[in-house]
Amino acid sequence: MAGELLRAEHINKAFSGVLALQDVQFDLKTGEVHALLGENGAGKSTLMKIISGVYTRDSGDLSIKGEKITHDLSPHSAQALGIGIIHQELNLCPHLTVAENIFLNREFSYAAGVLNKKKQNEAARQYLDQLNLDIDPATPTNKLPVSKQQMVEICKTLSMNAGIVIMDEPTSALTEKEIEDLFSVIAVLKQKGKGIIYISHRLEELSRIVDRVTVLRDGKYVKTMNFADTSLPEIISLMVGRALTEKFPRIETARGEKVLEIKNLSSPHGVGVKNVSFELYKGEILAFAGLMGAGRTETVRAISGADKMSSGEIILNGKTLAIRSPRDAINKGLFCAPEDRKRDGLCVRMTLAENITLPSLDVISKLGVIINKLEEEKSAAMVNSLKIKTPGVNQYVRNLSGGNQQKVVVGKWLMRNAQVVIFDEPTRGIDVASKIEIYNIINDLKKTGIGVMFVSSELPEVLGISDRIIVMCNGKITKELLTKDTNQEEIVRYATQY
Ligand SMILES: Nc1ncnc2c1ncn2[C@@H]1O[C@H](COP(=O)(O)OP(=O)(O)OP(=O)(O)O)[C@@H](O)[C@H]1O
Numbered sequence: 001m002a003g004e005l006l007r008a009e010h011i012n013k014a015f016s017g018v019l020a021l022q023d024v025q026f027d028l029k030t031g032e033v034h035a036l037l038g039e040n041g042a043g044k045s046t047l048m049k050i051i052s053g054v055y056t057r058d059s060g061d062l063s064i065k066g067e068k069i070t071h072d073l074s075p076h077s078a079q080a081l082g083i084g085i086i087h088q089e090l091n092l093c094p095h096l097t098v099a100e101n102i103f104l105n106r107e108f109s110y111a112a113g114v115l116n117k118k119k120q121n122e123a124a125r126q127y128l129d130q131l132n133l134d135i136d137p138a139t140p141t142n143k144l145p146v147s148k149q150q151m152v153e154i155c156k157t158l159s160m161n162a163g164i165v166i167m168d169e170p171t172s173a174l175t176e177k178e179i180e181d182l183f184s185v186i187a188v189l190k191q192k193g194k195g196i197i198y199i200s201h202r203l204e205e206l207s208r209i210v211d212r213v214t215v216l217r218d219g220k221y222v223k224t225m226n227f228a229d230t231s232l233p234e235i236i237s238l239m240v241g242r243a244l245t246e247k248f249p250r251i252e253t254a255r256g257e258k259v260l261e262i263k264n265l266s267s268p269h270g271v272g273v274k275n276v277s278f279e280l281y282k283g284e285i286l287a288f289a290g291l292m293g294a295g296r297t298e299t300v301r302a303i304s305g306a307d308k309m310s311s312g313e314i315i316l317n318g319k320t321l322a323i324r325s326p327r328d329a330i331n332k333g334l335f336c337a338p339e340d341r342k343r344d345g346l347c348v349r350m351t352l353a354e355n356i357t358l359p360s361l362d363v364i365s366k367l368g369v370i371i372n373k374l375e376e377e378k379s380a381a382m383v384n385s386l387k388i389k390t391p392g393v394n395q396y397v398r399n400l401s402g403g404n405q406q407k408v409v410v411g412k413w414l415m416r417n418a419q420v421v422i423f424d425e426p427t428r429g430i431d432v433a434s435k436i437e438i439y440n441i442i443n444d445l446k447k448t449g450i451g452v453m454f455v456s457s458e459l460p461e462v463l464g465i466s467d468r469i470i471v472m473c474n475g476k477i478t479k480e481l482l483t484k485d486t487n488q489e490e491i492v493r494y495a496t497q498y
């Protein structure tokens with residue numbers, strides 16, 4: 001068919017007997033943005049990995065630009081066919097520079113085969129400029145925050161001039177401004193007749209770019225629709241299999257005594273924070289709002305011992321603490337579930353059970369020896385209560401879907417008895433129904449009298465579940481608000497108050 005870039009039909013894929021995709025279909029036309037939607041573990045990334053040659057399909061038909069693909073694709077041959085993919089979990093080589101990552105395996109050389117760094121950096125600069133990115137191509141990527149790393153991945157696909165561009169949750173780590181830039185780039189790609197497959201759990205943003213949507217549920221094809229002919233409630237009920245009524249479960253409890261006090265905290269790391277002071281009460285949910293780079297992550301990193309603070313005081317239950325490391329913080333009752341789960345939160349080469357019990361080795365060992373049965377019992381209970389979708393607790397974490405990996409991070413810290421639990425973007429990449437599960441977990445912590453802090457870039461969520469909001473901008477607190485007395489506009493005003 002004219003204008004058809006891609007057609008996949010009757011695709012099946014199993015992982016060690018577990019069906020990840022069953023008789024799935026999907027197609028893409030030139031110049032369209034086709035969203036692929038579904039809950040965590042629905043099979044979205046698996047389908048995209050089949051199309052981009054990362055996985056081979058067990059059976060099914062695949063054609064690209066009208067041509068039947070009879071052989072197994074490899075990442076290399078898929079790339080040669082014009083398929084570019086930005087993976088959900090960042091895939092850059094951390095020690096290489098931005099330019100080296102963009103041109104990995106396609107390096108700029110002189111005739112003699114010697115790398116031409118200058119030319120390569122200049123070429124990288126051009127793609128960075130297209131996205132209005134102020135990043136030095138010579139920076140090692142591990143020095144960049146998650147948001148910038150994601151943009152480097154997008155630049156990499158741009159540089160390959162792919163006809164089919166797959167974006168697996170490209171905006172989950174981006175600021176509003178970066179999302180704007182991305183959407184303008186997508187508009188340009190569309191005009192050039194490229195097809196974009198767009199995966200996102202941020203359903204509110206779809207209306208701005210999407211032409212068609214396809215919904216998967218439990219590895220099965222549900223429906224393809226023109227976006228103009230459907231609605232978010234319809235999409236959500238197709239994804240979840242039922243209508244969702246309450247997006248933000250809220251529980252009202254009286255706030256207890258002061259559990260944590262932060263006085264004049266400053267930290268030189270990252271974007272830096274200056275003189276941050278606030279209080280947290282038992283049974284209270286305190287949200288940290290602000291734009292990316294406001295200093296929210298830096299604040300929680302300093303409190304949880306991940307970064308060394310340059311000055312300030314942390315007072316837990318009336319006692320001043322000296323926190324030397326995250327482990328030290330945990331021992332004292334302060335827990336933090338970090339922002340970048342792959343870098344800071346998870347050992348993807350270990351099993352789910354090993355990850356969940358890692359901070360709690362004392363709980364599952366006797367005389368210094370890990371009791372496997374205890375490890376399995378404790379982690380199975382956590383899998384149950386968080387509804388983590390996995391064939392078993394001995395599954396490797398790298399094989400879990402993105403959202404389910406996030407739940408493992410949360411589960412790790414819930415294993416311990418905490419006084420204060422800090423979440424940094426806990427629902428990033430998590431589907432609508434699982435978000436509610438995370439909110440319920442946060443509410444459960446609140447009910448038991450734990451003080452909860454959470455950093456979030458999604459204002460509906462901040463307003464939906466917090467009791468109080470601290471707004472940050474440029475490393476400083478610009479305002480403290482009571483959730484019931486404020487609104488989105490007011491938060492944005494203080495978040496952009498330079
Ligand atoms: N390499 C693998 N080995 C074993 N199981 C896998 C592997 N990759 C994916 N799976 C399983 O296949 C199913 C689909 O996973 P997939 O990553 O495609 O989900 P997804 O729709 O992308 O979810 P999310 O929104 O959380 O990213 C899940 O149950 C997952 O555990």
Ligand SMILES: [Mg+2]
Nearest residue numbers: 044045088402
């Ligand atoms: Mg995925």
